[in-house]
Amino acid sequence: MRRVLILTLFLVSFTTRAKQPxxxxxxxxxxxxxxxxxxxxxxxxxxxxxxxxxxxxxxxxxxxxxxxxxxxxxxxxxxxxxxxxxxxxxxxxxxxxxxxxxxxxLMVTRLVFFHLETMTMPNHEISLKDISDLKLGGVLGYEYGQLIKQYDQKFGLYRSASSQDGFNRLLKDRIDILVEEQNVGEAIIASLPMSQREAITFTPFTETREDTxxxxxxxxxxxxxxxxxxxxxxxxxxxxxxxxx
Incomplete structure (x- = not known):
């Protein structure tokens, strides 16, 4: 009888715990x-x-x-x-x-193309054709939406270890464009010497809401x-x- 009681109590306790979230x-x-x-x-x-x-x-x-x-x-x-x-x-x-x-x-970000002031970018919505002859850079482990995914699959995205490294490549003309979130890029640019800050600008490119x-x-x-x-x-x-x- 004692064994039956212990087993019953164990099963009730287990069932109660199982029902808890x-x-x-x-x-x-x-x-x-x-x-x-x-x-x-x-x-x-x-x-x-x-x-x-x-x-x-x-x-x-x-x-x-x-x-x-x-x-x-x-x-x-x-x-x-x-x-x-x-x-x-x-x-x-x-x-x-x-x-x-x-x-x-969690939030909405805005991806843009950072490039040197000397580069002329199209004033219409940017397509894959517009950037097919350019070297685009990004960061390892980052995702950039459909347009950059298509570029990466066709031409290969030059990926750096960090955003800072990406801007260094841009300033040294190793890439033509760095794809980066606007606020992230502007925060990094703000830490650069004035001559380098003035040399860099950005151009927006359109993506869907889901991409951002x-x-x-x-x-x-x-x-x-x-x-x-x-x-x-x-x-x-x-x-x-x-x-x-």
């Missing part, structure tokens, strides 16, 4: 450097996105533990489930096979992906409720 109190976050949205200095993550994401998860009692690494390693660590989340990420068909995008966009939305991501096979999404949405709702009317 998956509890998450700590998420491992992998990020690279994407100033001013995310900065990694001495292993510490800061920036606009870091502040916003931390506030949302803190509202639902979830702590974030950051690891700084190159973006190419960030990507691998996510789809291999060695890290739980990262941000900010643009959507792409290739990434959808290995990453899960949380529902609500950035998201928090986790691995496509992460067993907690739905719960992470749910917690983030709840955190955002709580933050909105706290705003003064």
């Amino acid at each position: 998956n509890q998450l109190h700590l998420l491992r976050v992998a990020v690279g450097d994407f100033y001013p949205y995310v900065t990694c200095k001495d292993g510490e993550a800061k920036g606009i996105n870091v502040y916003l994401v931390e506030k949302a998860f803190k509202a639902v009692n979830v702590q974030l533990e950051y690891t700084c690494m190159p973006w190419s390693r960030v990507y691998k660590s996510l789809y291999r489930n060695r890290q739980d989340i990262s941000f900010p990420y643009l959507k792409s068909s290739e990434r959808r096979n290995q990453l899960y995008y949380l529902k609500t966009p 939305n950035n998201y928090i991501v986790t691995g496509a096979n992460n067993p907690n992906k739905a719960r992470i999404d749910e917690l983030y949405e709840k955190g955002l709702r709580l933050l909105n409720e706290q705003k003064p009317q």
Whole structure:
């Protein structure tokens, strides 16, 4: 009789725990450097996105533990489930096979072509034909939307280890155009000597809204992906409720 009672209590306890939602109190976050949205200095993550994401998860009692690494390693660590989340990420068909995008966009970015003032760019919407004879540069691990994807597949994008390296290539005429997010590029240019700052300008190019939305991501096979999404949405709702009317 005692054994039957113990077994019954165990089954009731197990069933109760099974019905409870998956509890998450700590998420491992992998990020690279994407100033001013995310900065990694001495292993510490800061920036606009870091502040916003931390506030949302803190509202639902979830702590974030950051690891700084190159973006190419960030990507691998996510789809291999060695890290739980990262941000900010643009959507792409290739990434959808290995990453899960949380529902609500984190922010909207604006990709532009940075180039020297001496270069003349077309004053119409830029097509693949307009840039087919030019050397375009980017950063390892970055995604730039459909136009640059087509260029990369056909001609090859010259990728640097960082945005700073990309601007160095541009100033040394090793590339004709650096594809970069406008605020990121302007922040880097502001740190350059005046003569170099005055030598660089940018030209916008049109992309769809989906190409410019950035998201928090986790691995496509992460067993907690739905719960992470749910917690983030709840955190955002709580933050909105706290705003003064």
